[in-house]
Amino acid sequence: MADIIDGKSIAAQIRLEVSEEVKTLKSAGIHPGLAVILVGNNPASEVYVNMKGKACEKAGIYSITDRLTAEISEVELLEKVKFYNENPAYHGLLVQLPLPSHIDEQKIIEAVAPHKDVDCFHPYNVGRLMIGQPIFEPATPAGIVELLKHSKIDPAGKHVVIMGRSNIVGKPLSMMLVQKRPFANAIITVLHTAAKNMDDYTRAADILVAAMGKPEVVKARMVKKGVVVIDVGVNRIPDNNEKGYRLAGDVDFQEVSPLASAITPVPGGVGPMTIAMLLKNTVKAAKLSN
Numbered sequence: 682m683a684d685i686i687d688g689k690s691i692a693a694q695i696r697l698e699v700s701e702e703v704k705t706l707k708s709a710g711i712h713p714g715l716a717v718i719l720v721g722n723n724p725a726s727e728v729y730v731n732m733k734g735k736a737c738e739k740a741g742i743y744s745i746t747d748r749l750t751a752e753i754s755e756v757e758l759l760e761k762v763k764f765y766n767e768n769p770a771y772h773g774l775l776v777q778l779p780l781p782s783h784i785d786e787q788k789i790i791e792a793v794a795p796h797k798d799v800d801c802f803h804p805y806n807v808g809r810l811m812i813g814q815p816i817f818e819p820a821t822p823a824g825i826v827e828l829l830k831h832s833k834i835d836p837a838g839k840h841v842v843i844m845g846r847s848n849i850v851g852k853p854l855s856m857m858l859v860q861k862r863p864f865a866n867a868i869i870t871v872l873h874t875a876a877k878n879m880d881d882y883t884r885a886a887d888i889l890v891a892a893m894g895k896p897e898v899v900k901a902r903m904v905k906k907g908v909v910v911i912d913v914g915v916n917r918i919p920d921n922n923e924k925g926y927r928l929a930g931d932v933d934f935q936e937v938s939p940l941a942s943a944i945t946p947v948p949g950g951v952g953p954m955t956i957a958m959l960l961k962n963t964v965k966a967a968k969l970s971n
């Protein structure tokens with residue numbers, strides 16, 4: 682049976698370290714601050730933004746969630762971004778995605794000051810990540826690397842197969858794990874919808890990262906025995922419980938876990954790590970500002 686990689690407890694450990702660092706910074710007169718902009722009322726975004734605010738509070742980070750109507754114009758949103766860029770109380774600034782379709786998401790991402798870009802979405806920071814000189818690392822991929830580190834699973838020389846080429850997970854993770862440095866130096870395959878025989882690729886994975894956003898599509902036949910499975914999926918499946926849905930990963934946990942040497946659960950795997958790494962980036966931004 683596979684080792685279950687406990688993201689919840691690893692994230693708790695990181696959050697504790699962050700709180701200690703915040704205390705030290707505060708005693709030096711620096712109070713780390715994060716501004717989060719939420720446009721509209723996408724239910725999943727609401728949940729994420731609330732979790733970010735609560736996590737900041739627990740860590741002693743000052744944070745604000747600026748909730749804006751879905752009808753806001755692009756110009757008005759750019760003004761908001763400018764306001765937080767110029768406000769020294771906020772060392773980190775993030776705009777929760779997705780944005781309403783009348784707003785050019787890329788334009789907003791590029792308006793965030795690179796030194797406050799704790800999401801690591803700005804092309805300046807993406808470029809630095811690519812050449813192995815990051816200031817920030819994007820939270821979810823950084824959380825995945827931390828999970829591997831804490832589980833003593835070194836990707837060096839291993840074949841890492843990443844399912845999904847998003848700008849938030851697949852592409853940046855491939856850039857991070859390909860670098861010639863400790864806990865990287867991997868051989869990477871990035872899979873996407875154009876792959877004809879998906880199973881041929883996934884079966885060749887030593888470490889399989891599922892980040893397609895499709896519920897339970899990774900099945901037992903698609904993996905080799907001893908594989909390490911990192912499930913990034915957070916999918917809502919209709920259910921008769923009080924919430925009306927349950928969370929499912931991109932991996933069929935029941936089928937795949939007996940074959941894996943280690944696997945992340947959903948929930949309680951990658952998800953909690955994303956928030957912990959965001960806090961880390963906010964503290965880093967605060968340090969950089971001084």
Ligand code: GUN
Nearest residue numbers: 775776777778779800820
């Ligand atoms: N939407 C889904 N994931 C993320 C994230 O990591 N950051 C932001 N800003 N929006 C998201």
